[in-house]
Amino acid sequence: MSRSKTLFEKAQKHIPGGVNSPVRAFRGVGGTPIFFKKASGSKVYDEDDRSYIDYVGSWGPMILGHNHPSIIEAVHQQVDLGLSFGAPTAIEISMADAVCELIPSMDLVRMVNSGTEATMSAIRLARGYTGRDKILKFEGCYHGHSDSLLVKAGSGALTLGVPNSPGVPADFAKHTLTVTFNDLESVRAAFEESGSEIACIIVEPVAGNMNCVPPKPGFLEGLREICDQYGAVLIFDEVMTGFRVALGGAQEFYNIKPDLTTLGKVIGGGMPVGAFGGKREIMEQIAPLGPVYQAGTLSGNPVAMTAGLAAMKEIAKPDFHKNLTVKLTRLLEGLKERAAAAGIPLVTNQAGAAMFGMYFTDQEQVTSFAEVMACDNDRFNKFFHAMLEEGVYLAPSSFEAGFISSAHTDEDIDFTLQAAEKAFARIA
Numbered sequence: 001m002s003r004s005k006t007l008f009e010k011a012q013k014h015i016p017g018g019v020n021s022p023v024r025a026f027r028g029v030g031g032t033p034i035f036f037k038k039a040s041g042s043k044v045y046d047e048d049d050r051s052y053i054d055y056v057g058s059w060g061p062m063i064l065g066h067n068h069p070s071i072i073e074a075v076h077q078q079v080d081l082g083l084s085f086g087a088p089t090a091i092e093i094s095m096a097d098a099v100c101e102l103i104p105s106m107d108l109v110r111m112v113n114s115g116t117e118a119t120m121s122a123i124r125l126a127r128g129y130t131g132r133d134k135i136l137k138f139e140g141c142y143h144g145h146s147d148s149l150l151v152k153a154g155s156g157a158l159t160l161g162v163p164n165s166p167g168v169p170a171d172f173a174k175h176t177l178t179v180t181f182n183d184l185e186s187v188r189a190a191f192e193e194s195g196s197e198i199a200c201i202i203v204e205p206v207a208g209n210m211n212c213v214p215p216k217p218g219f220l221e222g223l224r225e226i227c228d229q230y231g232a233v234l235i236f237d238e239v240m241t242g243f244r245v246a247l248g249g250a251q252e253f254y255n256i257k258p259d260l261t262t263l264g265k266v267i268g269g270g271m272p273v274g275a276f277g278g279k280r281e282i283m284e285q286i287a288p289l290g291p292v293y294q295a296g297t298l299s300g301n302p303v304a305m306t307a308g309l310a311a312m313k314e315i316a317k318p319d320f321h322k323n324l325t326v327k328l329t330r331l332l333e334g335l336k337e338r339a340a341a342a343g344i345p346l347v348t349n350q351a352g353a354a355m356f357g358m359y360f361t362d363q364e365q366v367t368s369f370a371e372v373m374a375c376d377n378d379r380f381n382k383f384f385h386a387m388l389e390e391g392v393y394l395a396p397s398s399f400e401a402g403f404i405s406s407a408h409t410d411e412d413i414d415f416t417l418q419a420a421e422k423a424f425a426r427i428a
């Protein structure tokens with residue numbers, strides 16, 4: 001029996017489902033989750049010492065690959081100085097300055113500990129600022145698991161088939177309006193009906209929790225216009241896209257300025273970090289400047305800030321994102337060629353530099369939640385396991401985006417394409 005199987009059995013004794021976050025349990029793809037013990041560069045190593053080329057990257061943070069020497073060294077130095085003070089530190093200033101410089105729509109930024117906290121706090125702020133209760137989100141977009149946002153969500157909530165979780169009071173959920181991603185008409189209709197009650201639109205500018213669906217031309221522009229027309233706050237949830245799709249996030253790539261932005265993943269360099277920020281006038285409503293309460297014992301944690309700041313310095317180097325784009329394009333073109341040769345219909349989506357989607361479908365393109373749901377899940381699951389056997393680790397769900405890192409070499413891409421060729425032959 002593999003160590004992962006043994007550990008998974010043991011894990012279930014005291015951990016619900018053996019995991020600390022549901023998608024890790026492989027419920028969507030079936031089989032036993034792989035237990036990892038170490039990682040380096042583009043590779044992760046399991047408890048049986050097998051290595052895999054990693055396209056999950058800890059679900060996004062690892063844009064530099066695992067254990068990047070600059071991050072590890074900076075963290076080691078900080079650890080010797082202290083793990084947490086619960087008081088202001090100089091490194092928090094460096095972090096805030098770096099974030100606001102890279103993302104010009106952000107005048108002020110508050111650090112938190114996860115993407116969930118970032119979006120939850122941004123929603124409260126938008127409600128406090130506008131004095132309105134309703135929020136508008138998109139079906140298949142995931143913004144963490146806070147009550148207001150766990151309505152028709154993506155990611156694990158899709159995999160597990162529990163888009164509306166028990167435990168979210170109907171009285172909360174009724175304030176969350178859900179419309180269709182890439183369909184401005186559905187947004188307009190919601191605003192025509194309740195525009196004066198809607199505090200904000202929250203959107204993943206590239207939807208990454210229903211696999212990877214980029215915005216259609218004009219979609220994000222339309223959201224900006226509608227928010228301006230109705231006095232609602234536009235929140236870009238860039239937890240996944242921030243510093244990844246482009247250095248300045250999806251907002252730079254598509255050239256749209258949101259009012260508030262939420263960040264996570266890359267900003268922590270692998271440590272638990274999130275952030276929200278935006279226009280000064282709105283952010284000044286946050287305590288202690290304003291009446292909207294938000295706080296955190298470990299927020300701005302010095303070790304986490306150090307890791308994140310080291311990551312940001314690396315990704316800001318010239319051509320970092322351009323090189324990732326070239327690499328990703330080669331990977332996706334190679335996958336399409338090999339799928340076609342095996343007679344398997346495959347659609348790929350690429351958003352900016354380092355985020356991609358793959359769909360087993362004979363539809364010409366995948367641009368909406370309905371089109372995602374019409375793809376061949378069973379085939380993806382078989383492909384996932386075939387790739388795993390070949391030594392390639394993809395996200396264990398057909399609803400998750402894939403990620404590459406600067407540590408992925410040309411040899412890694414070649415290895416992946418050879419693996420895919422064998423996998424396509426097996427599932428044809």
Ligand code: PMP
Pocket residue numbers: 059114115116117119142143144145155204208209237238239240264265274
């Ligand atoms: N927003 C988006 C767009 C995400 O992809 C995620 C997590 N995948 C979150 C928010 C929640 O972040 P966390 O898991 O750190 O709470």
